[in-house]
Amino acid sequence: MSLDMFIQQFFNAITLGSLYGLIAIGYTMVYGILRLINFAHGDILMLGAYFVFFGTTTFCLPWGLAVVVAILAASATGILIDRIAYRPLREAPRISALISAIAVSFFIESLSVVLFTGLPRPVYQPEWLTTAFQIGSIRLLPLTLLVPAISFVLVMLLLWMVYHTKPGLAMRAISKDIETTRLLGVRVDRIIALTFGIGSALAAASGIMWALRYPQINPYMGIFPGFKAFIAAVLGGIGSIQGAMLGGLILGMLEIMAVAFLPSLSGFRDAFAFIVLLLVLFYKPTGIFGEHTEEKI
Amino acid sequence: MNSVIRNRLLNVLLIAVLGLFLYWAEHNLDGYKIQILNLIAVNAILALSLNLIYGFTGMFSLGHAGFMAIGAYVSALCVLSPDQKEMMWILEEVVWPVSVIHTPFWFSVLAGGILAALFGLIIALPVLRLGGDYLGIATLGFAEIIRVLIVNATPITNGSLGIKGIPMHSTLLVNYAWLLVTLYCLIRLLNSNVGNVFKAIRDDEIAARVMGVNVFGYKVLSFCIGAFFAGIGGALMGNLLTTIDPKMFTFLLTFNVLMIVVAGGLGSITGSLLSSAIITVLLESLRAVEDPFSLAGFDVPGIPGMRMVVFSLVLLCIILYRREGLMGMREITWNALFRFIDRRKHA
Numbered sequence: 001m002s003l004d005m006f007i008q009q010f011f012n013a014i015t016l017g018s019l020y021g022l023i024a025i026g027y028t029m030v031y032g033i034l035r036l037i038n039f040a041h042g043d044i045l046m047l048g049a050y051f052v053f054f055g056t057t058t059f060c061l062p063w064g065l066a067v068v069v070a071i072l073a074a075s076a077t078g079i080l081i082d083r084i085a086y087r088p089l090r091e092a093p094r095i096s097a098l099i100s101a102i103a104v105s106f107f108i109e110s111l112s113v114v115l116f117t118g119l120p121r122p123v124y125q126p127e128w129l130t131t132a133f134q135i136g137s138i139r140l141l142p143l144t145l146l147v148p149a150i151s152f153v154l155v156m157l158l159l160w161m162v163y164h165t166k167p168g169l170a171m172r173a174i175s176k177d178i179e180t181t182r183l184l185g186v187r188v189d190r191i192i193a194l195t196f197g198i199g200s201a202l203a204a205a206s207g208i209m210w211a212l213r214y215p216q217i218n219p220y221m222g223i224f225p226g227f228k229a230f231i232a233a234v235l236g237g238i239g240s241i242q243g244a245m246l247g248g249l250i251l252g253m254l255e256i257m258a259v260a261f262l263p264s265l266s267g268f269r270d271a272f273a274f275i276v277l278l279l280v281l282f283y284k285p286t287g288i289f290g291e292h293t294e295e296k297i
Numbered sequence: 298m299n300s301v302i303r304n305r306l307l308n309v310l311l312i313a314v315l316g317l318f319l320y321w322a323e324h325n326l327d328g329y330k331i332q333i334l335n336l337i338a339v340n341a342i343l344a345l346s347l348n349l350i351y352g353f354t355g356m357f358s359l360g361h362a363g364f365m366a367i368g369a370y371v372s373a374l375c376v377l378s379p380d381q382k383e384m385m386w387i388l389e390e391v392v393w394p395v396s397v398i399h400t401p402f403w404f405s406v407l408a409g410g411i412l413a414a415l416f417g418l419i420i421a422l423p424v425l426r427l428g429g430d431y432l433g434i435a436t437l438g439f440a441e442i443i444r445v446l447i448v449n450a451t452p453i454t455n456g457s458l459g460i461k462g463i464p465m466h467s468t469l470l471v472n473y474a475w476l477l478v479t480l481y482c483l484i485r486l487l488n489s490n491v492g493n494v495f496k497a498i499r500d501d502e503i504a505a506r507v508m509g510v511n512v513f514g515y516k517v518l519s520f521c522i523g524a525f526f527a528g529i530g531g532a533l534m535g536n537l538l539t540t541i542d543p544k545m546f547t548f549l550l551t552f553n554v555l556m557i558v559v560a561g562g563l564g565s566i567t568g569s570l571l572s573s574a575i576i577t578v579l580l581e582s583l584r585a586v587e588d589p590f591s592l593a594g595f596d597v598p599g600i601p602g603m604r605m606v607v608f609s610l611v612l613l614c615i616i617l618y619r620r621e622g623l624m625g626m627r628e629i630t631w632n633a634l635f636r637f638i639d640r641r642k643h644a
Contacts (some may be wrong), residue, residue: 037430088617095357096620098430099559103613106552110605118602223548227441230434271445274438281435282423 004137009260011144015213017252018151022206023229024236024244025158026199032175032239033195035094039101040081041203042226043108046219048074048204049123049211050116056124063126071204078200079193087189112219120218123211130212147209154202155245162241167194175239224270228255231277237290246288251276304631312477319469331469332537333581338472339533341573342479344557345566346526349483351555352563353492354519355499357433360420361554363440364524365531366447366546367416368409372532373460373541374398374453375405381462385455392452402466406475406532413528414521416443421517428502437548448543459542460535467536475533479526483566486522495519499564556612560622568624575623583607 023045030038051073055066085104089097129143162168170191173181182188210225211217232251236243251273259266280287322334343361350358374382374395382391390396400408424435447454454460486492494515497505506512535541561572586603615622 035430037434085613085617092620094429095433096616098357098433099555100613100616102552102555103609103616106549106605107609107613110602110609113602114600114606227438231438234431234434267449268445271442274442277438278423278435281427281431285427285431 005260007138008140009256011140013253013256014249015144015147015252016256017249018148018245019206019210019213019248020225020229020232020252021245021248022151022154022202022209023225024233024248025155025241026203027230028233028236028238028241028244029171029195029199031233033171033178033192034086034090034097036086036097036101037230038196038199039098039105039226040085040108041199042222042224042229043105043112044074044078044200044203044222045207045210045225046112046217046222047077047108048207049217049221050112051204052208052211053121053123053217063124067208070208071201074204074207075197075201078196078203082193082196087192109219109223116219118219120216123215123217125212125215143209143212147213150205150209151245154205155241158198158202159241161198167191171195228273231273231280233287234277235280235287237287240287240289243287243289300632300635307631315473316470319473323469333577334469335467335472335537336581337574337577338469338476339530339537340554340557340577341476341570342526342533343530343554344561344569344573345479345483346523346530347554347558348561348563348566348569349487349495349526350520350523352558352565352569353487353499354495354516355502356425356516356520357429358436358520358523359433359548359551359555360436360440361527362546362548362550363436363443364413364417364527365534365550366440366443366541366543367413368406368528368531369535369541369546370409370447370454370460371412371528372405372409373463373535375400375408376402376464376466376536377460377462385458385460385462386452388456388458389451395453402471402536406529406536409532410525410529413531414525417521417524418517420524421520425513425516425520437551440546440548440551444543444546447546454543457543459540459545461540463536463539463541465536465539467533472533472537475529479529480566480570482522483526487566491515491518496564556608559612560615562622562624562626564626565622565624565628567629568622568627572623580604580608 023041026041026044027038030036030041048070051070052063052066055061055069056063059066061069081104085100086097089100129146130141132139132141134140162171170181170186171194173184173186174188174191178188206225207222210221228251229248232247233244234247235250236245236247254276255269255272258272259269319334322331326334343365346364347358347361350356375398377385378399379397382396420436420439424432424439427435448457450456487495494505494510497508497510498512498515502512531546557572557576558569560576561570562568583604586607587601
């Protein structure tokens with residue numbers, strides 16, 4: 001492989017990886033607080049992409065406004081899901097909430113098939129994002145640079161929020177001990193709703209960017225990015241925001257580079273992530289940044 | 298009369314009545330109804346196998362579709378004649394051992410189960426160290442890896458084209474015979490000491506370990522037995538549908554089985570049986586929603602995909618409002634039935 005090709009693939013990998021990372025943050029935040037794998041997270045991503053689609057076509061909004069509306073709507077959906085399907089199960093065994101999450105995920109997917117039809121839809125792409133430019137002999141899309149940049153900014157904002165604001169402090173407290181935090185007068189349910197809102201907004205943002213990069217959307221588009229992002233979150237150490245981003249980047253790099261260097265493996269592409277997951281769980285279940293907790297009686 | 302003998306006699310009687318009913322159904326009902334009856338049996342086998350893993354041993358496994366895929370493929374490859382295979386594999390030649398195998402049906406089903414159990418063993422060794430939801434995700438990942446392997450192992454599995462024209466051997470009697478075998482094995486297993494250990498691990502793993510139970514070993518055992526019966530269920534299902542392809546064995550299939558188990562009650566055998574019957578019939582009757590129909594003079598257009606909407610809602614409502622499902626951990630037994638009748642008499 002030539003150096004140019006390598007650089008090209010490198011940028012592809014960074015783009016894909018930062019998308020995985022953004023989605024993974026939603027998983028890692030919810031898991032850090034509730035110990036729940038939010039299966040519906042990938043579907044929020046899909047909804048975000050669809051909201052933009054309908055915003056620009058049915059409601060004739062300008063693209064930028066449609067993006068903002070879509071992110072807000074997706075965020076509200078995330079909060080609604082928590083209110084209806086997860087909050088009543090806070091005291092229940094953890095697996096019950098997980099089954100509830102699986103049911104919600106299937107509900108959103110099948111409802112989307114009914115409402116939006118299962119046909120893939122083409123997505124509008126603003127021209128300034130998709131006209132390629134040339135640096136030396138490397139052709140790049142503005143999108144390829146913009147996606148990692150936006151992701152970086154969002155992660156920095158989030159880190160600032162979690163470590164330097166009151167709600168962020170409450171989030172960290174809940175993730176340590178939900179009952180004590182409640183006793184200290186924190187409105188736990190509101191903070192959890194906030195967490196779902198932020199996670200869903202990030203998922204919607206990455207869904208919109210995903211749709212720009214792979215410009216076709218369908219009701220099942222969220223499943224695989226969702227699984228892989230979860231794996232990225234586990235790889236980085238679940239509960240850690242930096243870890244989620246790093247895990248996403250590693251996973252994106254592995255997927256793109258493995259296929260680039262060994263094209264004969266391209267059929268197995270979707271299995272890579274799961275193999276990575278099994279290796280991580282086997283050798284270091286707490287991931288790169290995870291904290292080790294011993295089960296107590 | 299001694300209640301043990303009485304119960305045994307009643308069991309024999311029940312099986313005889315079931316046999317007569319099936320014999321009558323085979324000759325008098327139309328093909329669609331027979332197909333539904335068949336599906337009930339297959340779903341019951343699948344639900345029982347998942348219930349053993351999750352409901353009785355407490356391991357949240359989402360890998361059922363993978364075991365079913367292995368069972369279905371192994372059985373189909375065994376039961377197809379070499380000529381058929383040569384005709385069907387158009388992308389790549391069939392490789393040697395697969396190209397000449399031709400076995401009777403019962404053996405192919407058994408082989409499907411055994412291979413699924415072997416895969417279960419391979420999977421169990423790394424993933425059963427994990428607990429709770431991590432185990433769920435890891436087994437889900439394994440099911441997905443199995444599917445990707447099937448798509449890519451074209452010389453063995455015919456890749457994404459799938460296998461068509463599997464000779465249909467599974468009549469009503471055959472399917473229900475397999476169900477009875479499954480039931481017998483699981484009931485004997487769960488009433489034995491091993492079954493008690495499974496339940497102890499489910500209720501409190503740490504306590505079980507402290508009592509000196511080899512927790513990991515028993516978990517592997519339960520997982521492999523579950524995988525074995527899932528493979529058998531998959532083999533029977535492949536035979537019933539006569540076509541299989543890798544797209545069939547996605548997470549949706551696991552979801553269906555999980556729904557039956559949760560609806561019936563985790564840790565209840567009779568619950569799983571009942572809910573297999575109810576949910577299979579419901580799933581089929583809901584096909585009506587997807588066809589156009591008229592309601593009070595209005596023509597309602599059919600809504601494709603509505604079935605899954607209703608079903609995910611049903612599962613959501615069960616988990617939110619009646620988490621123990623239909624039966625909880627209770628069973629319907631002859632003794633309970635007689636106590637119930639007695640109480641009625643005296644009341």
